[in-house]
Amino acid sequence: MxxxxxxxxxxxxxxxxxxxxxxxxxxxxxxxxxxxxxxxxxxxxxxxxxxxxxxxxxxxxxxxxxxxxxxxxxxxxxxxxxxxxxxxxxxxxxxxxxxxxxxxxxxxxxxxxxxxxxxxxxxxxxxxxxxxxxxxxxxxxxxxxxxxxxxxxxxxxxxxxxxxxxxxxxxxxxxxxxxxxxxxxxxxxxxxxxxxxxxxxxxxxxxxxxxxxxxxxxxxxxxxxxxxxxxxxxxxxxxxxxxxxxxxxxxxxxxxxxxxxDVFYENKKLHNYLNVPKKQLCIDLYGKKEIQKSSRYIITDNILNYKIIKTFGRSLKPHDANIIHEIPGEDIFLYDCQKAQINPYKFNTYRKIMYSIKSLNRWEAKIVLFKRIEEMWYNTLTKLGL
Structure with a gap:
């Protein structure tokens, strides 16, 4: 030991x-x-x-x-x-x-x-x-x-x-x-x-x-x-x-x-559930990767103009569980990047925010908003040397 x-x-x-x-x-x-x-x-x-x-x-x-x-x-x-x-x-x-x-x-x-x-x-x-x-x-x-x-x-x-x-x-x-x-x-x-x-x-x-x-x-x-x-x-x-x-x-x-x-916080075994070759798949559920030429397929919540092979919801936690268990919805997309196609969906920002924070009442939302504005204003003044 x-x-x-x-x-x-x-x-x-x-x-x-x-x-x-x-x-x-x-x-x-x-x-x-x-x-x-x-x-x-x-x-x-x-x-x-x-x-x-x-x-x-x-x-x-x-x-x-x-x-x-x-x-x-x-x-x-x-x-x-x-x-x-x-x-x-x-x-x-x-x-x-x-x-x-x-x-x-x-x-x-x-x-x-x-x-x-x-x-x-x-x-x-x-x-x-x-x-x-x-x-x-x-x-x-x-x-x-x-x-x-x-x-x-x-x-x-x-x-x-x-x-x-x-x-x-x-x-x-x-x-x-x-x-x-x-x-x-x-x-x-x-x-x-x-x-x-x-x-x-x-x-x-x-x-x-x-x-x-x-x-x-x-x-x-x-x-x-x-x-x-x-x-x-x-x-x-x-x-x-x-x-x-x-x-x-x-x-x-x-x-x-x-x-x-992987280093981007992406589950490296999702290819097993998508029936696509591992080396051709880019897993980018957090939207922080560059799409490489070797990546024919990409799974992401970004709205991209490629052929959509399959869509998933964002309900189960963690978010990779939605792919593993094939939860229906239009929050996550598996694309074929070799085929261009207009994407008819719109990104649901509110749904993504609420998926992460569960709940925020009006009073809490106001406090967070004003605190964030105060911090941004302070940082701006600091950069200007004021």
Whole structure:
């Protein structure tokens, strides 16, 4: 059984670190030889963070506080922390604005053990997405009876690696000079700051055709506290945590799983339900992909002027379930892109919005509208320097 070291990544958010350490100390452990490393990036205003780390009691193994001699920045700091996987054979990385489930260590240990001999797994996530960061819309993976799903998108809100997984990534990373835009990556990912380590790991997953193993229920959640890279805190990325007892994990391998998603949050197995060749199908239910010349067929909710082979409704959740179970309707379209044809349908914006939010009364709608206008006005004034 893997016994990964826990590495906490901190900077200048004392209250965030205190909250994370409390959740770690309240977790369940079946051994008392777990290394805890608290790595603090250098800053002129974070001495209290170091005091907090120094005073934190860790009864489950050796505690080590590392205070960087110079400021590394997020990308270099995470890469340095990830390298502890080589020393300890496996590692869990937790940034200071996270909060963990009492079962986070037991789940991660089991997932690392499961993944150790599987070359298609390049990391373990403790966090489970409910939000598509590309389209800014709701997301949930298909439930297929297992405690995990697969995603070609690296995790930064609680992640773990074995020594081998980390070394394979770093071998690839050390050959990269920069990340250039291409159709295989979402445009917003390549636009992320050069301080992002995550965009490189995402590119690595796509290029190597490997995945992160994600939990069905989340074992970490993200407070998104205000800091260097976040202007204000938000609950957008908060997800429910697992608080169960005596859990036995049932992991699927890649062949067994029906819950496999590409870097665009699209289900990679939908071709099985559409009777079209996998290599000729573009799955674009979120509308964020470029249509490639090799894609004869496309399934999307966009209104396109191609021959419609079949239509589906948007009623079941998640939305890919509507295709699997052939729910009738005119919300999602399977097109033959080799045959031009006028599309008689109109995009139903209201139906799509209500599919995502369930309900919004008039009073709530007014508050949201005025708050959004206020934020847009503030951002405009800020850009103008007023």
């Amino acid at each position: 893997h016994k990964p070291a826990i590495v906490v990544v901190a900077f200048n958010r004392e209250h965030s670190l205190k909250r994370l350490l409390l959740s770690i100390s309240n977790a369940t452990y079946t051994t008392k030889d777990i290394p805890l490393i608290i790595s603090i990036d250098h800053a002129n205003d974070n001495q209290q963070v170091k005091v907090l780390a120094d005073n934190f009691n860790w009864p489950y193994g050796i505690k080590k506080v590392i205070y960087q001699k110079k400021n590394l920045g997020l990308r270099k700091h995470i890469l340095q922390c990830g390298a502890h996987a080589v020393t300890y054979d496996s590692v869990i990385i937790l940034e200071d604005d996270l909060f963990v489930s009492p079962n986070f260590y037991e789940f991660t240990s089991a997932a690392l053990e499961f993944s150790a001999d599987k070359s298609y797994i390049s990391g373990i996530s403790l966090y489970s997405h409910q939000f598509n960061v590309h389209s800014r819309s709701n997301f949930s993976p298909l439930i297929d009876g297992y405690d995990n799903w697969y995603f070609q998108f690296a995790s930064s809100w609680g992640q773990a690696w074995t020594k081998n997984q980390w070394l394979l990534f770093m071998t690839w990373y050390n050959k990269q000079e920069s990340l250039t835009p291409n159709a295989s990556l979402p445009a917003n990912v390549t636009r992320w700051s050069d301080k992002s380590w995550l965009k490189y790991f995402i590119a690595y997953l796509v290029e190597s055709d490997t995945y992160f193993l994600y939990p069905r229920t989340s074992y970490s959640t993200n407070f998104s506290d205000m800091g260097t890279h976040i202007g204000k805190d938000t609950t957008t990325f908060q997800v429910p945590l697992d608080f169960g007892n005596n859990i036995q994990y049932r992991f699927s391998n890649l062949q067994e799983s029906n819950s496999i998603y």
